Amino acid sequence: MDKRKVIFDVDTGSDDAIAMMVAIQNPDRFDILGMCSVNGNRGIDYTTENTLRTVEWLGSDVPVFRGCALPYASTLDPWRRPRIPYGGANGCASGQSSIHGDLLDLPEATIKEQDKSAVMWLIETLLASEDRITLIPVGPLTNIAHALRIEPRIKEKIEEVVIMGAAYHVGNITATSEFNWWIDPEAAKIVMDSGLNITLVPLDATHSAYVKGSELREMCKSGTRAAQMMEKLVSGRIKGYGAWQPMEEEDAAPIHDALCTAYLIDPTVIDDMREVWVDVDFSGGPADGMSICDVEKRHPDKKPNCRLALHADREKFVKILADACK
Ligand code: BDR
Ligand code: CA
DSSP: OOOEEEEEEEOOSHHHHHHHHHHHTOTTTEEEEEEEEOSSSBOHHHHHHHHHHHHHHTTOOOOEEOOOSSOSSGGGOTTSOOOOOOSSBOSSOTTHHHHHOSSOSSOOOOSOOOSSOHHHHHHHHHHHOSSOEEEEEOSOSHHHHHHHHHOGGGGGGEEEEEEEOOOSSOOSSSSSOOHHHHHOHHHHHHHHTSOOOEEEEOHHHHHTTOEEHHHHHHHGGGOOHHHHHHHHHHHHHHHHHHHHSOOSSSSEEOOTTHHHHHHHHOGGGEEEEEEEOEEEOOSSSTTTTOEEEOTTOSOTTSOOOEEEEEEEOHHHHHHHHHHHTO
């Protein structure tokens, strides 16, 4: 089987950790070149440490690079909603904190981050690569946007970008917006307008791929390190979602970012995929960070800029997670 060369871009985060875990547990499918951290769920110190913890816990030797500590531009405007996780917990809706916690409940990392910024490493690695590389950004798109602005020639080396972000019909941070895009809408705009081969996995798809408590307990019976991590992190998510954003099923939670990895293992895990033009509002008003998904083709002059995942096959997703816990 051909391995895909991939780079994760993560604001780790419980679901980011599971997304990386699923890839690490599938070494026949993924050649993981690196993990880039980014500001998002928590400040960059936390997301970098959490990424190191995840990699070390799973016995992987994938290098970790520290990425951008602040969004691309949104924090420059004093009138815009504060969204700056300076060092610690961010200003997101209260329930988010129990879903991720500041530091993941894994041993403190003893491995170290690399001595190079994520953006510079991304550029150098892409330019030097003979093969095309798939990017898996599952946090705010700050690092990717900077890399594209600094060195647009990297585009030729990018096979596909599989993004967790955006939302067609739901929001999870404001009434209109999904968290990753709301944190850094200018970066989302740069990436969506880049002409890259993009698969966009928004909340609509990830919410349809929730995991039930009973399924979690079953898949974690194996007791492997992956299963132990899964048990701790996803049970925290189920508690947090129950309190903050109940799913259609009680005792269940989505694991957003892991759906991107699952899609790369089996594209049919997305059972409703459309070619769509997607844009983002970054005006600073009430719809700041909102994704505009032209599913109904109201703008025939706009060419689709991504494949938009609108729904997932929940059972296939749960099976992929269970296999990763073996
Ligand atoms: C996204 O926001 C973060 O909290 C999660 O890690 C995920 O990437 C979902 O909106
Ligand atoms: Ca994330």
